[in-house]
Amino acid sequence: MFFVSTISIDPTQKTQIGIAVPSNGLAKMFQKLLGGLFSKQEESETFTAASMIDQIGKALQAEGINDIVRLIEDGTDYYLDRHGTYKDLESTINRFNNEKRPAKDGLFETVSLIVEHQDEFFKPLIQIDIKRRHEVGEHPITVTVCGLFKELTNDAPTAYNVRSLMDPIFNSQEEYSSYVENSQRRFNDFNSNFEKQLRKYIEVDDIKTDNMQYIVRPFDAVKDKPKLGECSEGPPIFHGYWGFLESMNYTLNWSTLAHENEIHISDCNLVDETGRPLAIVGSIGFTAGVSDIFDPGTPFDIATGTWPERTGMSAYSSLVYCN
Numbered sequence: 001m002f003f004v005s006t007i008s009i010d011p012t013q014k015t016q017i018g019i020a021v022p023s024n025g026l027a028k029m030f031q032k033l034l035g036g037l038f039s040k041q042e043e044s045e046t047f048t049a050a051s052m053i054d055q056i057g058k059a060l061q062a063e064g065i066n067d068i069v070r071l072i073e074d075g076t077d078y079y080l081d082r083h084g085t086y087k088d089l090e091s092t093i094n095r096f097n098n099e100k101r102p103a104k105d106g107l108f109e110t111v112s113l114i115v116e117h118q119d120e121f122f123k124p125l126i127q128i129d130i131k132r133r134h135e136v137g138e139h140p141i142t143v144t145v146c147g148l149f150k151e152l153t154n155d156a157p158t159a160y161n162v163r164s165l166m167d168p169i170f171n172s173q174e175e176y177s178s179y180v181e182n183s184q185r186r187f188n189d190f191n192s193n194f195e196k197q198l199r200k201y202i203e204v205d206d207i208k209t210d211n212m213q214y215i216v217r218p219f220d221a222v223k224d225k226p227k228l229g230e231c232s233e234g235p236p237i238f239h240g241y242w243g244f245l246e247s248m249n250y251t252l253n254w255s256t257l258a259h260e261n262e263i264h265i266s267d268c269n270l271v272d273e274t275g276r277p278l279a280i281v282g283s284i285g286f287t288a289g290v291s292d293i294f295d296p297g298t299p300f301d302i303a304t305g306t307w308p309e310r311t312g313m314s315a316y317s318s319l320v321y322c323n
Contacts, residue, residue, distance in 0.1 A: 001180070001254050001268070003122075003147040003187045004235050006210045007195060008139035011052075012203035049073060049108040050100040052130055052141075052202075057093040059197040060115055065126070068092050069241050070114040073100075084242050089115060108132055114236065116244075121186045122147040123247055126194075127236040139208070145194070146237045147187045152250035162250045163257070170261040184213070213268040215258075216251040217278055220299055234275015255294040262289030266318075278302055282318025293319070 053071075060066075068089040071079040079092050113128045127144045152165055169179045188211065195207060214235065231238050237248060252273060258265060266285025270278040270293075278300060279293075292298040292308035299306045307321055 001213055001215050002149070002235075002237065002248070002251055003145075003184065004212050004214060005145040005147075005187070005191045006212075007143040007145070007191070007198075008208045009141035009143065009198065009202065009204055010139045010206040011141065012205050048100070049111045049130070050097040053093055053111060053113060054097055055201045056113060056128055056198070057089060059194075059201040060089060060126075062197045062200070063117075063194050064119075065115050065117045066090065067116045068113070069116050069125070070112070071096060072110075072112040074109050074111075082242055114241065116241070118150060119190065121150055121183070122190060123150050123153050124148075124190070125237050125241065125244055139206070143198075144236055145191055146235050147190070148237070148244075148247055149183060149250070153247040162253050166250060166253055166257055170257045170263060172261075173264060176258075176261075176263050180213070184211075187211075215254055215265070215268050215270055216248075216273055217255045217270045217294060217300055218252050218273045218296070219301055220296065231274035231276055233277075234271055238271075238275030255288070256296045258288040259294035259296065260289070262287055264288070265294075272300070272302070276302065277322040279322055280320045282320075284318040286319060 066087045066089045067081075067085075068079060069081050070077065071092060078096060079088075081088065108130075109132055111130045113130075115126050115128075117124045117126065125146045125148075127146075129142045129144075131140050152162065168175065170176055191209065191211075195209070198204070199207070237244050255270075257263075264285055264287045265281055267283055268281050270281065272278055286293065288294040293300075295308065298308045300308055302322060
């Protein structure tokens, strides 16, 4: 299991509303012929890439986050940390701002900033996406916070060692529920503190937050030295950034231990070991041990249509496969 929080931000800035220009040539022709009558409107932000990155950088540093993983402008890498360099956030942002402020008034289409952090309980990866042009009413800034359980990521290179750390969590339903609830509360506290820093350095009109729990359900049984794959479709921690896939080995054992100990699962998203969506589990949920959903001996691959049978599951278990 790991947690993901999505924070969308609408900063207090003047915007310009105009007609969205289609990228397709035929669509452009029809737009011209119809005078834009049925064209979609879009909103353009007036802030520059340098100014917004500077404000976000100050909020991150105020929260004690100093390690940058990646900085992308308009699809091109400005910075990518391939070796786990420490405390490189401030110097990278300063260099970016000095280079971008004089050029084209800092105009941009998209900017993404990815940073990493460790606190007492979590190893978070944070991705901040900024769009200059967007649909009217859509928030231009999206912050995705992924939280791995720190105590399960350290000094556990093999599946055996990982399981020895995890076994106490799955001793009973009560211990499992208590661990997940306490972890979620701490993760919410982390995000709440981070949101306060964002509000301090960025004037905002609106902030919306959504929280979700994720469980990794591997294709098949986990080997002694498990390895997760990379996938751009999944949450940012599956994007192959330095040190994160190795820290996620514990997530491969979560569904197996839930199955073996008949743990009741609810309110979460299931993904495979590359982060691709498998299923959504609703509030009613299901008991893992009474079906093949979490059985490590049963293949589960959406791409090939290999789905476990729901044998033993209630018709009201609120599990929906992703197509």
